[in-house]
Amino acid sequence: MDIAVSDNGILIQSQSQTAAVTGTEFNYYLLCKRKLWLFAHDVEMEHTSDNVLLGKLIDEESYSRKKKEIIIDNAVKIDFFDNNTVHEVKKSNKMEDVHIGQVLYYIYRLRKKGVDIRKGVINYPKQKRTTEVILTPERENEIKNTVEKVIKIKNAEQAPDVLNSKICKKCSYEDFCYS
Numbered sequence: 001m002d003i004a005v006s007d008n009g010i011l012i013q014s015q016s017q018t019a020a021v022t023g024t025e026f027n028y029y030l031l032c033k034r035k036l037w038l039f040a041h042d043v044e045m046e047h048t049s050d051n052v053l054l055g056k057l058i059d060e061e062s063y064s065r066k067k068k069e070i071i072i073d074n075a076v077k078i079d080f081f082d083n084n085t086v087h088e089v090k091k092s093n094k095m096e097d098v099h100i101g102q103v104l105y106y107i108y109r110l111r112k113k114g115v116d117i118r119k120g121v122i123n124y125p126k127q128k129r130t131t132e133v134i135l136t137p138e139r140e141n142e143i144k145n146t147v148e149k150v151i152k153i154k155n156a157e158q159a160p161d162v163l164n165s166k167i168c169k170k171c172s173y174e175d176f177c178y179s
């Protein structure tokens with residue numbers, strides 16, 4: 001395993017293996033399985049979403065001073081790591097369940113690299129609040145099972161059906177899915 005440290009962050013990379021599931025794919029699985037499939041099949045529209053841009057702006061501005069990004073296998077980007085804790089910055093806590101799953105996956109990936117941690121914190125600077133998450137052994141098993149499901153969807157020939165959910169209104173794939 002190679003570990004490189006620069007002013008901007010930490011890069012952890014295994015030369016012998018490539019990551020099967022990226023952080024974005026795991027996140028999309030939790031949000032919408034169709035979104036995961038579209039993204040995995042190179043239908044990329046995320047940059048057109050104002051919500052995504054706003055999220056990135058808050059991420060960059062709120063924590064720019066203490067931020068030390070960690071990138072694992074060019075697949076998972078952790079916002080920063082502090083006091084043996086993974087931190088993720090989000091603009092709104094509306095999708096908190098998804099954020100919790102995402103951070104649990106990051107901790108899982110770090111543990112797979114031999115980093116002995118279990119704790120994560122989701123930072124919501126706009127709401128001035130934080131949520132703590134712990135990757136228990138039971139949750140670790142759940143994450144492992146979820147990773148297998150993500151791979152199954154990525155490899156599926158057909159895209160899953162549209163969700164017909166209110167979250168579609170804020171999704172960058174809305175035009176694609178409902179045209």
Ligand code: SF4
Nearest residue numbers: 032162163168171177
């Ligand atoms: S528009 Fe809805 S169904 Fe389509 S990818 Fe987005 S969330 Fe999924």
